[in-house]
Amino acid sequence: MRFNANLTRLVLFFSTLLLPAIGFAYEPQEHETTTTDSVTTAGHDAAAHGEHGESAKFDPGKMIMEHISDAHDWHLWGHTHIPLPVILKTDKGFDMFMSSRFNHETEIAKGNLYTYKMHHNKIVVWDEVLNAENQEATHHLYDFSITKNVVTLFIVVTMLLIVFMNIAKSYKRRAGMAPKGMQSFFEPIIVFVRDDLAKPALGSKYEKFMPYLLTVFFFIWFSNMLGLIPFFPGGANFTGNITITAALALLTFIITTINGNGHYWRHIFAMPGVPAFVLIILTPIEILGMFLRPFVLMIRLFANISAGHIIALAFYSLIFIFGKGGESIGGGLGVSVVSILFTVFMFAMELLVAFLQAYVFTLLSAIYFGSAVEDHHHDPAEDFDGKPNSHHPATINA
């Protein structure tokens, strides 16, 4: 229906091999006719009308935002979508049906408890009699749908389980022997996480945090890499979704807080060796810093991955802007060469970013854990003159 992001990615993918694939740029015009049809069926919806009216002309901003947002179905190519289950918790109980009932936001879906309408991927309870939103019921509506990002989550998690259970199995089978196959690919990375992330930050207490650090590292890395694949099952802006990064950052925050020892809390509430009047200023800053650190973790990952997707999509959009929706095939072809070169460059960089962001998130988590469990006695300088050690890990990345 709409000019979908995945299609654009697909176009890029094929046009690297076959430049004439630019003919896909005609697509928006084909869309126009179909949308007009659907608008007549749901003609009473002014908002929908406006939206579809816009989509007749290629709007890169909208296309990019649609791509990096979550969705209730998974677009494959052209008009082919995978419908995903919609799970809604209403004040009357749970309602479940496939997202195809919305027919791409053009139809009102009938559930068992209510009828629903979806607009910009947000589901509201719709009162068919009044032909308006039932705001009372919508207020109590919680959307637990298996969205595109939830599916991506399941795919990533399945990959993690398959890969690392297999590796664990081969470790058991080949105990004491040299690693082989997948095992020898991942072992250096596991050892890297242990020796270069966990050990420097956590010292002798690293073992307790290794499972979380490894899981987070490989979860983010796999997710980032999957997001770089331009077609199903990849392409979702998964780690560029603030909910995902917020969940990860929250876990890091919780683990830091429940592991914080007396030394950690003393440094937040009463920094040793600091006069009382300075503490009045310092303590609020330290308390704020405690929450700010996971917040920054969340924003950093979200912004980096989203930015990567936006840039790649912006370059693809250039092809269609210059192609003027098929009017100027020459312009589209000319710009596609530049766009493809730039996007190849961006992809190479995104491969690095995918690893780097996993590394940074894990490293900072390890450093925060390190500051929480840091032993007072490991700080001879502080014992000596009563001043906090300037190498306190928590202060490095605050």
Added chain:
Amino acid sequence: MDLVKPDLGLFFWMMVTFLIVLFLLTRFAWKPIMKMIKDREASIDDALKSAEKAKADIASMQADNERLLNEARRERDTMLKEARDMKDAIVAEAKGKAKQEADKLIAAARESIHNEKMAAITELKNQVAQLSIDIAEKMLKRELSAENKQKELIGDLLKDAKLN
């Protein structure tokens, strides 16, 4: 702004799934993997250490061998030298003894020669004296057989006696 607004449903699925996976991976993947890696590292360390030790052992053994060989060589040399000295001493002693014996024999031989010579000389003297007496007897017998000769002799003897 939808982009930076966390979504409850997704958050729920994420937390549930992630925690389950964290548990499963910890239990069935990370713990065994970390343990195996650690064990293998320890065994590699051990192997390297024992190899190092074996190398040191071999080196010290080689040094020992060298020392033993040198000692043996020195011992052989001293033994040879001693043997040579002993041989020289024995030869010298034997030579000395032989010379002494020879000297003794020569001296005895000389003495006996001398004695024999003396006995021979004495016997010769006795025989010469006997012979002289015999000759003198015979000559006297022949000289004094005639009377005038006896008278002549008496005359001579008397003449001598008158002169005295």
